[in-house]
Amino acid sequence: MTIPHSRALAWRSAMVLVVVIAGVFFAIRGTSSAPQPAITSTGATNWELPRLNGGGTLKLADLRGHPVVLDFFASWCTACRGELPGMAALSHRLSGRVTFAGIDSEETGDGQAMAHQYGIDGWPLARDVGGSQASGLHDALGTRGMPVTAFYDSNGRLVTVVPGAIGEDDLRARIHSLFGIST
Numbered sequence: 001m002t003i004p005h006s007r008a009l010a011w012r013s014a015m016v017l018v019v020v021i022a023g024v025f026f027a028i029r030g031t032s033s034a035p036q037p038a039i040t041s042t043g044a045t046n047w048e049l050p051r052l053n054g055g056g057t058l059k060l061a062d063l064r065g066h067p068v069v070l071d072f073f074a075s076w077c078t079a080c081r082g083e084l085p086g087m088a089a090l091s092h093r094l095s096g097r098v099t100f101a102g103i104d105s106e107e108t109g110d111g112q113a114m115a116h117q118y119g120i121d122g123w124p125l126a127r128d129v130g131g132s133q134a135s136g137l138h139d140a141l142g143t144r145g146m147p148v149t150a151f152y153d154s155n156g157r158l159v160t161v162v163p164g165a166i167g168e169d170d171l172r173a174r175i176h177s178l179f180g181i182s183t
Contacts, residue, residue, distance in 0.1 A: 044140045045158050049126035052104055052111050058126040060156050066099045067179040068152040074105050075114045077146040079165040084118035086168025093183045103128050105138050151178055
């Protein structure tokens with residue numbers, strides 16, 4: 001009976017060793033010495049990101065004065081493509097009362113072409129940097145997946161974050177509920 005017990009013990013020991021080696025591998029691999037793009041942020045309410053077109057930075061402080069709907073999108077995100085037409089339409093109807101801004105959370109790809117395709121190229125647009133999947137601000141909001149929409153009040157305070165796609169009717173209702181603004 002000692003042989004089966006010895007095999008079980010050897011098997012468990014081998015599995016523990018594999019898990020430890022895998023953990024060390026991923027820990028070392030995750031700490032790359034390559035420079036990461038800079039993000040100036042003290043969290044989700046005081047951020048500064050490079051503009052999508054490369055012309056300077058976009059700061060939350062620059063958007064104060066109106067409530068802000070901040071949409072995270074990426075060209076590979078099918079759900080993003082589904083929600084952007086409704087957001088674009090609503091942003092035109094609420095122009096001057098609510099500021100819509102877009103954050104391209106993709107390191108590669110052409111966020112500007114997508115913004116143009118969906119009619120949001122008039123929004124303030126930035127590229128998220130840092131973190132996993134180029135998502136420094138995305139990570140600061142405590143979210144995973146795409147799309148994500150963050151709502152800020154006119155003073156730049158984060159009101160709520162909504163993961164997943166938001167339809168136009170739901171977005172309209174949320175803006176009314178959070179800020180008292182109707183279309």
